[in-house]
Amino acid sequence: MQPAAELCAKALIIIAGGNIPGSRGRIVSEFGRIYVMSSEIRDIGRKLSHALEMRGRARYEASADISKEDVLIVIELAEKMIKILEERIEKMRMQLDTQ
Numbered sequence: 001m002q003p004a005a006e007l008c009a010k011a012l013i014i015i016a017g018g019n020i021p022g023s024r025g026r027i028v029s030e031f032g033r034i035y036v037m038s039s040e041i042r043d044i045g046r047k048l049s050h051a052l053e054m055r056g057r058a059r060y061e062a063s064a065d066i067s068k069e070d071v072l073i074v075i076e077l078a079e080k081m082i083k084i085l086e087e088r089i090e091k092m093r094m095q096l097d098t099q
Helices: 004-015 024-036 044-060 068-097
Strands: none
Touching: 004 024, 004 044, 004 068, 024 044, 044 068
16 A cells, blocks of 8 residues: 555646656655755655655564654655645646636
8 A cells, every 4th residue: 555645746746747657766756856846845855755765664674663753744744745736636626617
């Protein structure tokens, strides 16, 4: 199962007309190229990278040390990205309705 933040990043890449890369690292790079480098959603880039790194550790390292604080940061990130995605989808709907 993919984390909500990763799915939101993929959706935001698609909305911007980008292509979904095959690896998580490249997803972060593409997201950063489109949104972070343009200052549009600058604060999310590092958090997204960290969240996907933690996901990999939790999935592949039996002794991964993931703190409650780490989990709360990822939940906050996912909630923020979901809100941004909902806003983008609503904006697209409004544009389609005016056509």
